[in-house]
Amino acid sequence: MSEPLRDPLHDPLHIGLVVNPLAGVGGSRALKGSDGEQVRELVRREGGVDRxxxxxxxxLALLRDSDEPxxxxxxGGAMGEDLLRSLGIGAEVLGSPGLGLSAAADTREAATALRxxxxxxxxxxxxxTARDVLDAxxxxxxxxGIPAGVKMHxxxxxxSPEAAGELLIRLARGGLVGLRRQEVRDIDEEAFRAGRVRTRFYGEMQVPGEARFLQQTKVGGREDQALVAAEIAAWLAESLDPDTLYLVGPGSTTAVLLEExxxxxxxxxVDALRDGAxxxxxxxxxxxxxxxAAHKGPARIVVTAIGGQGHILGRGNQQLSPRVVRAVGCDNILVVAAKSKIAALEGRPxxxxxxxxxxxxxxxxxxxVITGYDDEILYRVEGPA
Incomplete structure (x- = not known):
């Protein structure tokens, strides 16, 4: 097992990779897909798992050749380990599939662990594969998703694979890469093989995509901070769970939420609110x-970034102490900020x-980071140097 590449205070983008080695093998055989035992039996007899x-x-070659950590x-094995090793990319292997050809259950198990x-x-x-990942x-x-299958609905x-590589490089550099909810659909392969096209909606997943910076603009192309704060507040207000305790940190952006x-x-x-009070x-x-301690349900912390500095905890909100954060949970912190405030960091975390x-x-x-109404980006957070 390779050692993980980690700097504890300046973590690079941590990518989890899971490969469905059977993806796409049915295409050249005109099987309209790669699901089902028929394809698995064919691969057992003829091989050809390389697409x-x-x-x-x-x-991944683009990532390997970039300067980004x-x-x-x-x-394990053909589900990612072999590929990364062949490219000379070090990785931590969190588990392995069983013997023989991998199956959907292996994809779900891998995705769950990597998540x-x-x-x-x-x-x-x-x-x-997308359906299995959504389930997990x-x-x-x-x-x-790096496209490798027969059905790509x-x-x-x-x-393209190259587009995936370029997008990941941009994300690693601290670019403003938006998160979008995108559909997962699949086609009924048996019906398709009989000449009938039946697609089904299975759900949505959060996917990084090219951000359209400053979507809300005035003449001159400058982001309207008040408008953005109002949009963030409107989105948060619609999303509040009446059973959740919210600890809302200081700042003009977060204050607009309470005003909303x-x-x-x-x-x-810091204000604490629940169920509209x-x-x-x-x-x-x-x-x-x-x-x-008295609250029996979930809790969340809402914080914003200090302009210019980029601090989200430890500056002006020490009431949100380590004990408070641990009681709430590290995964239950909502960060809100206008895209212009993030862009002003010029790639700094x-x-x-x-x-x-x-x-x-x-x-x-x-x-x-919530940056507008139903608008989010992924951005790097670091501890003190």
Whole structure:
């Protein structure tokens, strides 16, 4: 097993790779797809499992040859390990498929394990693979498909392997890469082989795509900060769960959320709210801990970035202490910021400085940032240098 490529305080983009080695093998055989036992039996007799790996190699070679530091985790054998080794790319292998040809269950198992460890899951396959990944990771985790299948009806794939590689490089460089909900669809192969086209919608997944920077513009092309804050607030207000306790950090962007809800806001403090009511205004650490201890449901922290610096924790919101963050959970932090504020960082990461190095390491990595109404990007977070 290779050692992971990791700098604990400056984590590069951590990519999880899972390859469906059977993807695309039915195409040259005019089988209208690669699902089902018929294809598996044919591969057992004739071999020819190389299309998925060769197409994935075209994307990964661009990453290998770039100057961007990247970290990889993958699944054993033909499901990723062999390919990365052939390209000279080090990776942490989190598990392996069983003996013989891999199956859908192996893809789901690999995707589930990788989801818990990486920033972004890259999978290689077709529509059937996309369905398996959706089953494993759900619709709120960022993924990107490298197209290698016969059936390509889903919108979760890059237009080519090279496009996938270029997009990942842009993301690693700190570019403004938006997250979009894209459809996962599949076709009934048996009906297709009989000449009938039946496609089915299975769900959506979050996919990084080219960001259209400054979508809300005025004459002169400058982002309207007040408009963006209002759009972020409107989106958050629609998304609030009445059973969740929200700890809303200081800042003008977060204050607009409470204004949107018709509630008083503490511009330079932390407010706690649930089900449309403020439970504590300008709360200190102890008050937040007491609220969390008494609350039996989920909790989330909402923070924004300090302009110019990029801090999201540890500057002006020390009430959100390491104990508070741990009580809420590192995965339950919502970061909101206008794209212009992120762009002003010029590729520098968002920062956390909680005064707890272990927590800072846990918070580091690529996180989703809400940048508008139903608009998100992936952006890097780091601890103090």
């Amino acid at each position: 998925a790996a060769s197409r994935a190699a075209r994307a 990247l970290r990889f985790s993958t699944w 818990a460890a990486v920033d972004l899951l890259v999978f290689v396959g077709g529509d059937g 990771v759900g619709d709120h985790y960022p993924v990107l 889903s919108a979760v794939f890059a237009v 809800l018709g509630l008083p806001a503490t511009l330079l403090g 403020v439970l504590a205004a300008d709360a200190d650490e102890q008050t937040l801990l007491e609220l969390l 968002l920062l956390v400085d909680s005064n707890d190095p272990e927590l800072d390491r846990a918070l580091a990595g690529y996180r989703r």
